Amino acid sequence: MSQKVLLTAQEVTIILHRLACQLIEKHSDFSNTILVGIQPRGVFLAERLKRILEQEYKTPAIALGYLDITFFRDDFRRTDKPLEANKTKINFIVENKKVIFIDDVLYTGRSIRSALTAIQSFGRPSVIELLVLVDRRFSRHLPIQPDYRGRQVDAINNEKVKVSWKEQEGEDGVYLITS
Numbered sequence: 020m021s022q023k024v025l026l027t028a029q030e031v032t033i034i035l036h037r038l039a040c041q042l043i044e045k046h047s048d049f050s051n052t053i054l055v056g057i058q059p060r061g062v063f064l065a066e067r068l069k070r071i072l073e074q075e076y077k078t079p080a081i082a083l084g085y086l087d088i089t090f091f092r093d094d095f096r097r098t099d100k101p102l103e104a105n106k107t108k109i110n111f112i113v114e115n116k117k118v119i120f121i122d123d124v125l126y127t128g129r130s131i132r133s134a135l136t137a138i139q140s141f142g143r144p145s146v147i148e149l150l151v152l153v154d155r156r157f158s159r160h161l162p163i164q165p166d167y168r169g170r171q172v173d174a175i176n177n178e179k180v181k182v183s184w185k186e187q188e189g190e191d192g193v194y195l196i197t198s
């Protein structure tokens with residue numbers, strides 16, 4: 020197994036600030052906007068963006084929720100392992116709100132397809148956008164594309180993009196793992 024650095028911690032920081040600025044351009048004071056981190060790893064990114072927006076760009080407080088998609092996946096019956104769901108925490112009405120799904124990696128698009136189903140239980144947003152840190156190009160199984168992307172990456176099937184977060188792994192970084 021080998022590992023190549025795709026983004027250093029410093030590059031991740033620069034990209035997060037660029038994404039935060041793109042969000043401000045589109046959502047201005049976020050009064051009608053909700054960030055939704057896709058569990059588990061999109062939550063780190065969503066929390067980080069919220070912190071940058073509020074603390075560094077002085078936006079008003081931004082609503083943030085967590086969405087677990089485990090039982091909304093189309094393949095959840097295909098595994099013999101017991102499934103472990105994460106927490107869904109959406110303490111607000113999404114009806115007529117602008118929802119931004121946030122995840123670390125976009126690959127086949129199946130996780131986001133599941134998120135689109137899962138969010139329906141909380142109402143009908145006026146619009147749903149997608150922000151990802153890494154967009155694995157040419158890998159989609161479904162017609163799903165990001166509205167905001169940190170970096171596009173070309174990777175082949177025996178490769179995996181791994182995003183590390185300092186909250187979880189001790190350091191930010193994006194790696195290409197070849198098995």
Ligand SMILES: O=P(O)(O)OC[C@H]1O[C@H](OP(=O)(O)OP(=O)(O)O)[C@H](O)[C@@H]1O
Pocket residue numbers: 057058059060061122123124125126127128129130131
């Ligand atoms: O576009 P897709 O093909 O759905 O891939 C993207 C998903 O893959 C990763 O999660 P993964 O399914 O590896 O599991 P994890 O969330 O438990 O890390 C990642 O965090 C995305 O949610």
Ligand SMILES: O=c1cc[nH]c(=O)[nH]1
Pocket residue numbers: 124126155174178179180181182
């Ligand atoms: O490369 C990939 C593909 C799916 N999910 C990841 O986290 N990385």
